[in-house]
Amino acid sequence: MQMKHSEGTWKIRKDENQTFVSVDFMQAAPLWSGDGPSATCTSTKDVAIVAKFRMQPEEREANARLIAAAPQMLEAGKEFVEAIAELLMSVQTHIEDSDCECRICVADRSYEKFRAAIKAAEGGE
Ligand SMILES: [Zn+2]
Secondary structure, eight states, X not given: OOOOSOOSXXXXXXOSSOEEEEEEEEEEOOGGGXXXXXOEEEEEEEEEEEOOXXXXXXXXXXXXXXXXXXXXXXXXXXXXXXXXXXXXXXXXXXXXXXXXXXXXXXXXXXXXXXXXXXXXXXXXX
């Protein structure tokens, strides 16, 4: 699936009033820079502004870290789900017992939860 979220490393940025999750991106340099039409420069855009209202600084920081780590978790999660799917295909799960606590069945349920989370993050199909 084509990535739709902002490319690049999401990082936390703060000013005196706000906490942001931001990403650097390359953009065409303004014409007045005199570098010509092919010139690019790095710019920053905000992916999220983490709410300050009714939130302690530690909670705000933790929320910002979680948001900033999302692309990395999504990428790692997709790789992991693919790898575990192959492993699970080579073994027998105990479908008749939905409460089975063997490692295979626990991994199978975890795989399904992970797949659902990835689907939610990517917006469906
Ligand atoms: Zn089992």
